[in-house]
Amino acid sequence: SDDSVRVSLIKFALSFLIVGDAEVIKEVLSVKGFLSAVFKLLPTDTPETVHSVLSTLRQKVVLNPDVSKRTKSLFFSQFVLKQTAHILLGSERGEEELEIDAAS
Numbered sequence: 560s561d562d563s564v565r566v567s568l569i570k571f572a573l574s575f576l577i578v579g580d581a582e583v584i585k586e587v588l589s590v591k592g593f594l595s596a597v598f599k600l601l602p603t604d605t606p607e608t609v610h611s612v613l614s615t616l617r618q619k620v621v622l623n624p625d626v627s628k629r630t631k632s633l634f635f636s637q638f639v640l641k642q643t644a645h646i647l648l649g650s651e652r653g654e655e656e657l658e659i660d661a662a663s
Contacts, residue, residue, distance in 0.1 A: 566608055569597050573615045581625035588620065588634040595634070598642040609646055 562570070572594050575587040587593060601609060620626055620634065 576615055576619040584626055585630050588630055595639050598639050602645045
Protein backbone atom coordinates (compact mmCIF):
# COMPACT_ATOMS: atom_id res chain seq x y z
CA SER A 560 0.00 0.00 0.00
CA ASP A 561 1.12 3.56 -0.69
CA ASP A 562 -0.43 4.93 2.49
CA SER A 563 1.64 7.40 4.43
CA VAL A 564 2.09 7.11 8.17
CA ARG A 565 -0.48 9.89 8.59
CA VAL A 566 -3.09 8.11 6.46
CA SER A 567 -2.44 4.88 8.37
CA LEU A 568 -2.92 6.72 11.67
CA ILE A 569 -6.17 8.26 10.41
CA LYS A 570 -7.46 4.83 9.33
CA PHE A 571 -6.49 3.41 12.73
CA ALA A 572 -8.31 6.19 14.58
CA LEU A 573 -11.42 5.90 12.40
CA SER A 574 -11.49 2.12 12.86
CA PHE A 575 -12.65 2.63 16.45
CA LEU A 576 -15.64 4.56 15.16
CA ILE A 577 -16.38 2.14 12.35
CA VAL A 578 -16.39 -1.08 14.38
CA GLY A 579 -17.14 0.26 17.85
CA ASP A 580 -20.42 0.34 19.69
CA ALA A 581 -21.71 3.56 21.28
CA GLU A 582 -19.62 3.06 24.43
CA VAL A 583 -16.39 2.60 22.45
CA ILE A 584 -17.22 5.62 20.30
CA LYS A 585 -17.89 7.71 23.41
CA GLU A 586 -14.55 6.66 24.93
CA VAL A 587 -12.62 7.38 21.73
CA LEU A 588 -14.23 10.80 21.36
CA SER A 589 -13.38 11.54 24.99
CA VAL A 590 -9.65 10.86 24.65
CA LYS A 591 -8.25 14.37 24.43
CA GLY A 592 -6.46 14.97 21.16
CA PHE A 593 -6.84 11.45 19.74
CA LEU A 594 -9.30 12.13 16.94
CA SER A 595 -9.12 15.91 17.00
CA ALA A 596 -5.41 15.68 16.09
CA VAL A 597 -6.52 14.34 12.71
CA PHE A 598 -8.05 17.75 11.98
CA LYS A 599 -4.79 19.71 12.35
CA LEU A 600 -3.61 18.86 8.82
CA LEU A 601 -6.90 17.67 7.34
CA PRO A 602 -7.23 20.68 5.00
CA THR A 603 -3.98 19.56 3.33
CA ASP A 604 -4.95 15.89 2.99
CA THR A 605 -6.16 14.28 -0.22
CA PRO A 606 -9.85 14.61 -1.08
CA GLU A 607 -10.23 10.85 -0.46
CA THR A 608 -8.84 11.15 3.07
CA VAL A 609 -10.95 14.20 3.85
CA HIS A 610 -14.07 12.42 2.58
CA SER A 611 -13.26 9.33 4.63
CA VAL A 612 -12.86 11.35 7.84
CA LEU A 613 -15.92 13.55 7.38
CA SER A 614 -18.25 10.81 6.15
CA THR A 615 -17.20 8.46 8.98
CA LEU A 616 -17.80 11.18 11.57
CA ARG A 617 -21.15 12.01 10.03
CA GLN A 618 -22.34 8.42 9.92
CA LYS A 619 -20.83 7.07 13.15
CA VAL A 620 -21.05 10.15 15.39
CA VAL A 621 -23.35 12.93 14.15
CA LEU A 622 -26.18 10.68 12.93
CA ASN A 623 -25.73 8.05 15.65
CA PRO A 624 -28.62 8.34 18.15
CA ASP A 625 -26.67 6.21 20.65
CA VAL A 626 -23.97 8.89 20.99
CA SER A 627 -25.22 11.59 23.36
CA LYS A 628 -25.50 15.22 22.36
CA ARG A 629 -23.10 16.04 25.19
CA THR A 630 -20.43 13.70 23.83
CA LYS A 631 -20.90 15.15 20.35
CA SER A 632 -20.69 18.74 21.57
CA LEU A 633 -17.54 18.05 23.57
CA PHE A 634 -15.82 16.46 20.58
CA PHE A 635 -16.82 19.09 18.03
CA SER A 636 -14.76 21.85 19.62
CA GLN A 637 -14.13 25.26 18.09
CA PHE A 638 -10.89 23.91 16.59
CA VAL A 639 -12.56 20.89 14.95
CA LEU A 640 -15.40 23.03 13.61
CA LYS A 641 -13.01 25.70 12.31
CA GLN A 642 -10.91 23.11 10.47
CA THR A 643 -14.06 21.59 9.00
CA ALA A 644 -15.21 25.05 7.89
CA HIS A 645 -11.85 25.66 6.20
CA ILE A 646 -12.32 22.47 4.23
CA LEU A 647 -15.96 23.05 3.34
CA LEU A 648 -15.63 26.75 2.52
CA GLY A 649 -12.38 26.37 0.62
CA SER A 650 -8.93 27.62 1.37
CA GLU A 651 -9.42 30.89 -0.53
CA ARG A 652 -11.34 32.33 2.42
CA GLY A 653 -9.13 33.70 5.16
CA GLU A 654 -9.24 33.26 8.90
CA GLU A 655 -10.65 36.78 9.37
CA GLU A 656 -13.64 36.03 7.13
CA LEU A 657 -14.36 32.85 9.10
CA GLU A 658 -14.27 34.79 12.39
CA ILE A 659 -16.64 37.43 10.97
CA ASP A 660 -19.01 34.70 9.74
CA ALA A 661 -18.91 32.95 13.12
CA ALA A 662 -19.75 36.17 14.96
CA SER A 663 -22.82 36.93 12.85
